[in-house]
Amino acid sequence: MGAVSIPSPLQELREARHLRRIPDPCAVVIFGATGDLTHRKLMPALYTLSRLGMLPEECAVVGFARRPMTDEQFRVEVAQAVRGATSGAVDAAAWDGFARRLHYVQADFRDPAGYDHLRQTLERLDRECGTTGNRLYYLATAPELYGEIVQRLGQHGLTVRPAPGSDGGHPWTRVIVEKPIGRDLASAQDLNRALLSVFRESQIFRIDHYLGKETVQNILVFRFANGIFEPIWNQHYVDHVQITVAETVGVENRAGYYETAGVVRDLVQSHMMQLLTLMAMESPVAIEPESVRSEKVKVLRAARRIPLDDVPRNVVLSQYGPGTVEGQAVSGYREEPRVAPTSRTPTFVAMRLYIDNWRWAGVPFYLRSGKRLPKRVTEVAVQFKRAPLPLFGDTGADEPNLLVLNIQPDEVISLQFVAKVPGLAMTLRPVTMGFRYGTAFGVEEMSAYERLLLDALLGDSTLFTRRDEVEEAWDLVEPLLNWWERSDPPEPVPMYAAGTWGPDAARALIARRGRRWRTL
Numbered sequence: 080m081g082a083v084s085i086p087s088p089l090q091e092l093r094e095a096r097h098l099r100r101i102p103d104p105c106a107v108v109i110f111g112a113t114g115d116l117t118h119r120k121l122m123p124a125l126y127t128l129s130r131l132g133m134l135p136e137e138c139a140v141v142g143f144a145r146r147p148m149t150d151e152q153f154r155v156e157v158a159q160a161v162r163g164a165t166s167g168a169v170d171a172a173a174w175d176g177f178a179r180r181l182h183y184v185q186a187d188f189r190d191p192a193g194y195d196h197l198r199q200t201l202e203r204l205d206r207e208c209g210t211t212g213n214r215l216y217y218l219a220t221a222p223e224l225y226g227e228i229v230q231r232l233g234q235h236g237l238t239v240r241p242a243p244g245s246d247g248g249h250p251w252t253r254v255i256v257e258k259p260i261g262r263d264l265a266s267a268q269d270l271n272r273a274l275l276s277v278f279r280e281s282q283i284f285r286i287d288h289y290l291g292k293e294t295v296q297n298i299l300v301f302r303f304a305n306g307i308f309e310p311i312w313n314q315h316y317v318d319h320v321q322i323t324v325a326e327t328v329g330v331e332n333r334a335g336y337y338e339t340a341g342v343v344r345d346l347v348q349s350h351m352m353q354l355l356t357l358m359a360m361e362s363p364v365a366i367e368p369e370s371v372r373s374e375k376v377k378v379l380r381a382a383r384r385i386p387l388d389d390v391p392r393n394v395v396l397s398q399y400g401p402g403t404v405e406g407q408a409v410s411g412y413r414e415e416p417r418v419a420p421t422s423r424t425p426t427f428v429a430m431r432l433y434i435d436n437w438r439w440a441g442v443p444f445y446l447r448s449g450k451r452l453p454k455r456v457t458e459v460a461v462q463f464k465r466a467p468l469p470l471f472g473d474t475g476a477d478e479p480n481l482l483v484l485n486i487q488p489d490e491v492i493s494l495q496f497v498a499k500v501p502g503l504a505m506t507l508r509p510v511t512m513g514f515r516y517g518t519a520f521g522v523e524e525m526s527a528y529e530r531l532l533l534d535a536l537l538g539d540s541t542l543f544t545r546r547d548e549v550e551e552a553w554d555l556v557e558p559l560l561n562w563w564e565r566s567d568p569p570e571p572v573p574m575y576a577a578g579t580w581g582p583d584a585a586r587a588l589i590a591r592r593g594r595r596w597r598t599l
């Protein structure tokens with residue numbers, strides 16, 4: 080008989096914290112602490128977690144960046160950022176509590192002395208604040224620096240690598256990696272190798288903020304906590320699926336990054352693949368990291384690779400020209416600050432994908448995303464096959480059933496079906512039955528970054544992407560990139576006017592099978 084293991088008081092304390100979803104004591108170190116992401120998302124999220132009592136007392140936040148600054152100056156800068164992100168609604172007592180947690184280490188990311196300084200700071204915080212050696216590193220710098228930072232963390236004794244198969248034990252080290260994870264398959268593999276030379280996969284949290292959105296998680300709940308949808312969620316009943324991520328914003332002040340990314344790297348490889356996999360995956364054995372992520376990977380592996388020659392038949396890439404969005408005249412992409420006047424960077428994509436497995440054989444998935452479109456909306460729409468007999472003839476009954484999971488800005492699930500218009504005539508019309516998230520629950524939602532930071536602090540990687548998932552997604556989109564970037568002579572850049580739903584070619588892509596994009 081095996082020995083009965085009696086939990087140590089420390090283990091018991093950790094388990095009790097987990098039940099209440101309060102993380103262990105720890106230091107959160109943000110690399111790139113003066114950058115845009117830190118200001119707009121990370122600090123406001125950490126402040127909110129602190130305000131809501133979701134961070135332990137013994138949690139310190141250390142900013143690491145190049146700019147010289149004292150702890151006090153860093154606190155002032157973070158205060159401004161948090162005020163900006165919360166429209167000034169900062170609670171004074173909550174702020175004081177959060178400000179006390181903030182510390183700053185100034186160093187070049189490539190300078191070994193900076194990492195020694197970081198280690199000394201963290202050891203001091205272990206003593207003074209009780210952070211007990213647990214570390215969460217957040218890589219929020221330019222992606223070219225990720226590999227280097229991780230190597231240096233390893234070399235300077237700033238990481239603990241758990242035994243294979245263990246849950247991380249104590250003290251633990253984890254790393255959150257912001258997208259983009261590479262810029263193609265080879266560079267993603269390189270980065271993953273660099274990460275895995277220092278950390279185990281269980282310590283790596285690759286973030287895709289779409290997975291932190293309530294309504295994205297609700298796709299799983301909708302499908303697998305209800306019995307009535309799964310039987311019809313397949314090629315027998317579904318005609319096609321449309322996934323739309325439409326934005327009204329242009330490139331904003333991010334041209335430096337966007338010029339090297341474009342819509343395929345920025346949105347398709349990451350957020351759209353997440354929506355696709357959650358929508359199409361099989362039921363996981365359990366809602367736990369490995370089961371959920373393994374099912375998502377299977378979808379990506381089953382997605383048909385588009386041969387280079389076939390890309391033009393299946394994909395439309397385009398760039399916005401000048402136009403009018405929400406009543407405002409806006410400039411074209413090439414006139415945006417820091418964009419090359421001859422830039423070929425695509426800001427719009429429409430594409431058709433097939434998933435070659437038993438569930439989805441023959442069902443087209445149409446994906447579209449763009450900047451400077453007429454409306455901000457993210458949704459997954461499942462269009463069902465029509466009724467087998469046109470019993471009601473030409474009475475308006477030809478609209479198919481449609482199930483729409485609207486992710487943002489309105490968080491709604493709706494089902495369209497045909498009903499009889501009251502009166503003597505047999506006139507039919509499509510009507511909609513809807514569930515509205517906000518009014519149904521009336522509770523304040525956590526933002527995506529709050530949710531994901533908390534999960535990483537708790538060590539739950541269900542909503543983070545695994546190595547194979549990221550690499551499969553790159554493998555899938557790579558033909559698009561190769562077709563666009565390596566074609567000789569270069570593909571001409573089709574333009575669409577800002578404020579329209581993309582070029583005519585996008586409409587033609589879906590119309591070839593008699594279908595059309597949803598009017599949003």
Ligand code: BG6
Nearest residue numbers: 258288326328345346350457487
């Ligand atoms: C980011 C992209 O990951 O997601 C941006 O880099 C995009 O280009 C943004 O605008 C969209 O996120 P959300 O949460 O506003 O839909």
